[in-house]
Amino acid sequence: MHAILTMIIQRLGLGLITLIAVSFIMSVAIEFLPGDLAQEVLGQSATPETVAAFRAELGLDRAFHTRYFEWLGNVLTGDLGTSLANQREISELLGTRLYNTLFLASIAAAISVPIAITLGVLAALYRNSLYDRLVNIFTLSTISTPEFFVAYILILWFSVTVRIFPSISDIGPDLGFWEHVYRSMLPALTLTLVVIAHMMRMTRAAIINLLASPYIEMATLKGVPRRDVIIRHALPNALAPIINVVVLNLAYLIVGVVVVEVVFVYPGLGQLLVDSVSKRDMPVVQACCLVFAITYILLNLTADILSILSNPRLLHPR
Amino acid sequence: MTDPRKKTELESLFRNGKIGRRAFMQGVSALGLSTAFASSVISDVQAATPKSGGSARLGLGHGGTTDSLDPATFEDGFMLMMGYALRNHLTEIDENGKLVGELAESWEASDDATEWSFNLRKGVEFHNGKTMDSEDIIASINHHRGEASKSAAKPIVAPIQDIKADGKDRVIFTLEGGNADFPLLMSDYHLAIMPAKDGKADWQSGVGTGGYTLENFEPGVRSSGKKFGNYWKEGKAHFDEVTILSIKDLNAKQSALATGDIHMMDRPDLKTAGLLKRNPQMELEQTTGTRHYTFPMRTDTKPFDDNNVRMALKHGVDRELLVKTILKGYGSVGNDHPIAPSNPYYDKSLEQRSYDPDKAKYYLKQAGLTSLSVDLSAADSAFSGAVDAAVLYKEQASKAGIDINVVREPNDGYWSNVWMKKAWCACYWGGRPTEDWMFSTAYAAGAEWNDTFWKNDRFNKLLLEGRSELDTKKRAEIYAEMQRIVRDEGGVVIPMFASYVWVRDKKVAHGANIASNWDMDGGKPLERWWFA
Numbered sequence: 035m036h037a038i039l040t041m042i043i044q045r046l047g048l049g050l051i052t053l054i055a056v057s058f059i060m061s062v063a064i065e066f067l068p069g070d071l072a073q074e075v076l077g078q079s080a081t082p083e084t085v086a087a088f089r090a091e092l093g094l095d096r097a098f099h100t101r102y103f104e105w106l107g108n109v110l111t112g113d114l115g116t117s118l119a120n121q122r123e124i125s126e127l128l129g130t131r132l133y134n135t136l137f138l139a140s141i142a143a144a145i146s147v148p149i150a151i152t153l154g155v156l157a158a159l160y161r162n163s164l165y166d167r168l169v170n171i172f173t174l175s176t177i178s179t180p181e182f183f184v185a186y187i188l189i190l191w192f193s194v195t196v197r198i199f200p201s202i203s204d205i206g207p208d209l210g211f212w213e214h215v216y217r218s219m220l221p222a223l224t225l226t227l228v229v230i231a232h233m234m235r236m237t238r239a240a241i242i243n244l245l246a247s248p249y250i251e252m253a254t255l256k257g258v259p260r261r262d263v264i265i266r267h268a269l270p271n272a273l274a275p276i277i278n279v280v281v282l283n284l285a286y287l288i289v290g291v292v293v294v295e296v297v298f299v300y301p302g303l304g305q306l307l308v309d310s311v312s313k314r315d316m317p318v319v320q321a322c323c324l325v326f327a328i329t330y331i332l333l334n335l336t337a338d339i340l341s342i343l344s345n346p347r348l349l350h351p352r
Numbered sequence: 353m354t355d356p357r358k359k360t361e362l363e364s365l366f367r368n369g370k371i372g373r374r375a376f377m378q379g380v381s382a383l384g385l386s387t388a389f390a391s392s393v394i395s396d397v398q399a400a401t402p403k404s405g406g407s408a409r410l411g412l413g414h415g416g417t418t419d420s421l422d423p424a425t426f427e428d429g430f431m432l433m434m435g436y437a438l439r440n441h442l443t444e445i446d447e448n449g450k451l452v453g454e455l456a457e458s459w460e461a462s463d464d465a466t467e468w469s470f471n472l473r474k475g476v477e478f479h480n481g482k483t484m485d486s487e488d489i490i491a492s493i494n495h496h497r498g499e500a501s502k503s504a505a506k507p508i509v510a511p512i513q514d515i516k517a518d519g520k521d522r523v524i525f526t527l528e529g530g531n532a533d534f535p536l537l538m539s540d541y542h543l544a545i546m547p548a549k550d551g552k553a554d555w556q557s558g559v560g561t562g563g564y565t566l567e568n569f570e571p572g573v574r575s576s577g578k579k580f581g582n583y584w585k586e587g588k589a590h591f592d593e594v595t596i597l598s599i600k601d602l603n604a605k606q607s608a609l610a611t612g613d614i615h616m617m618d619r620p621d622l623k624t625a626g627l628l629k630r631n632p633q634m635e636l637e638q639t640t641g642t643r644h645y646t647f648p649m650r651t652d653t654k655p656f657d658d659n660n661v662r663m664a665l666k667h668g669v670d671r672e673l674l675v676k677t678i679l680k681g682y683g684s685v686g687n688d689h690p691i692a693p694s695n696p697y698y699d700k701s702l703e704q705r706s707y708d709p710d711k712a713k714y715y716l717k718q719a720g721l722t723s724l725s726v727d728l729s730a731a732d733s734a735f736s737g738a739v740d741a742a743v744l745y746k747e748q749a750s751k752a753g754i755d756i757n758v759v760r761e762p763n764d765g766y767w768s769n770v771w772m773k774k775a776w777c778a779c780y781w782g783g784r785p786t787e788d789w790m791f792s793t794a795y796a797a798g799a800e801w802n803d804t805f806w807k808n809d810r811f812n813k814l815l816l817e818g819r820s821e822l823d824t825k826k827r828a829e830i831y832a833e834m835q836r837i838v839r840d841e842g843g844v845v846i847p848m849f850a851s852y853v854w855v856r857d858k859k860v861a862h863g864a865n866i867a868s869n870w871d872m873d874g875g876k877p878l879e880r881w882w883f884a
Contacts (some may be wrong), residue, residue, distance in 0.1 A: 066767035067764070067765070068764065068768060068769050069765045069767075069768035069769070071418075073765075073767070073768040074503070074768075081506070081507070081800040081801070082800070083505065083506070083800075084501065084502045084504070084506055085502075087499070087500050087501060088502035091502060103794065115419075119417075119419075119420065119423075119425075119570055120418060120419065120420035120421075121419030121420065122571075127417070132572070141856045151883075186603060186607075189604075189607050190607075193611045194607060194611055196612060197611060198755070200611065200612050200613050201607040201608050201610075201611045202597070202599060202604055202608045202614075203605075203614055204468065204595075204597060204613070205573075206568065206574060206576065206595075207568055207570075220400065235457075293658070295599050296600065296604070297601050297603070297604050298604065299509065299573075299597065299598070299599045299600075299604055299608075301570065301573040301574075302574075305573075306417050306572070308571050309416045309418060310417060310418070310762065311416035312416075313416060313417075313418040315417075315418055318417070319636070320681070
């Protein structure tokens, strides 16, 4: 156990360095984009005078490094700052959006992970059967179809033809839990269809890979039913790769859903990031990127820990 | 086959109340018309009487997370319509396109139009209970003035030298020079009246004197409001609750309307507008406003400094075809000047310029050229379809021996890096309700947004004369001449005026006339429309 703790601490330390590097790269990248917030907000109606006044008000007229280190100092003391564009607290702005994003990701995960793993185990169990082929064809087709197209098809079926779900997710304040679930259903289903294939195929492959091992052969020879061979003997050993792919997809559900957010008008983090980049609202972009980076770092760490717990041999690499 | 004239006659008799419902139905069956026609006309007529109630939802293709309640930074349709729902202005343009008083009841000018006094409406209440008076007006207008102002309306208020209160119900503006349009300028959507707090306009709270109180505002996502019980305007703001949703994806917006999630939407996809029209539940409507698409040339740069080159290019574009393909017919041809038919002093008698490769060649020869090769920068940020329009232009101009090289620019940063930087580019103008405003914004020598860097002495002299001229007949003459000068000597190709197009669920009704100064009844559907 001690070794795991050391690893966690090491990894968190490295994560912090990664975060600082990410924030620096982001600042530089935004700096390279043409124009700044003052110009973008004022748009076509910008005059040199108003742009200058706006810049001075926001402090954008100062040098790049001054702004970056000031921002970094504030973040390290826990202050994310305010949005340049509308002076709202970023923590407040980010709070609801992050909650919405995590909410959508959770629903999508709650639907997709059990389905994907069950389908994968069954596909390994009935390898090369008609069932196996059908599941493969279906999931591979949904993953090969662009997300927005899957989304439009779902809208056509579930909100235009049969009016079960709303076509846009109008997530207002004071929404009850179930109402929130209901309004997020179509985006969640779209995401499910997009991520399911990857997890399903990986589960199937990991199990099939193990089926050739001697100990499985042994189990088969001693007369264990095929179902038990897979669930009791193969699955626990296949957990490490499965956990990895599940976590990778969870990360995707959080950081990669901009398209789905746009189609369903779902107020999540992705939309906030895109808006802020196009308006060059530096502190908001930074905050979003930090959240995304933290998500990746933590989920990867979780994946490693879970893999190690499921297979302690990994702690002692040869 | 029924005689269509009889059908129209019957319909208009009923619509104008000349015959009753029973007589109308008898006529319908006598002419063998369908009951569907009859019921649609009847429901239209019934809908013409405003009813109050209901929760209206409006979907707009605008809005960003960077929006704020500060009217100085209002940029697009989302904040414009929200602003009109929350706040009032000194004056407004009504459904008939006429200037009327809003928070100002009446106004008068000095003879040289430099001093304007506005008499304020009495007993108007803000959402927070405060009574509106001259102090609020002064604070709200001052919000846009001064050195540190970042307001988009700064150029409008710049000529104001002084504002002073004459008691609680009267405000006097002193201008640097005469301006006959001043009351109209006060209707600009940035110049919203907010309550004064310690001498400063309080925009943070969203409090105004408008028909709806702000319930919730999440920039870039949605905002919602409730009917303001003490709204001073009679027969306006009919909905109990209103919600504006920012839906940037066109398909999402249209399916939301089709499934009843929203009741009104702006700017449908023109390519599929025909399909929307076929849906019996929806009404597609358009008004020709002042919005126009332009190709400004920098007249201080070669080869555009030669008017003959400019004239050659102006003759090298097939306007009819652009309106048909780029606007899908939802618009009208432009005549190389920015004044729209809806502007008060639009000159109908000015001859429409048309596509004429031979004339283009003639002007090239006048410029001492046999062929011409120029770059045209375009991106869809300028207007939707700008790149396609530029490519069409290239094809058309090639017949006149003009080689246009279309440079596709990135959408991002278009206004800061391309517009007014490149010698020739695509651009759009929302237009202005008055000639003076439009001309002084983009055509006067030295104006910030004179995107053609054009200087014309006669034009600039007329501009000053027209501004302070209170005699409408003389003004019409002045503005007619200015339209001609811009058309024949200006640096801009204006091939088309784009209509405002929107779609509403037939559950929502509006009055017989609709304003054309902005999208959806002058940007005031929430105030003017109702549930039938």
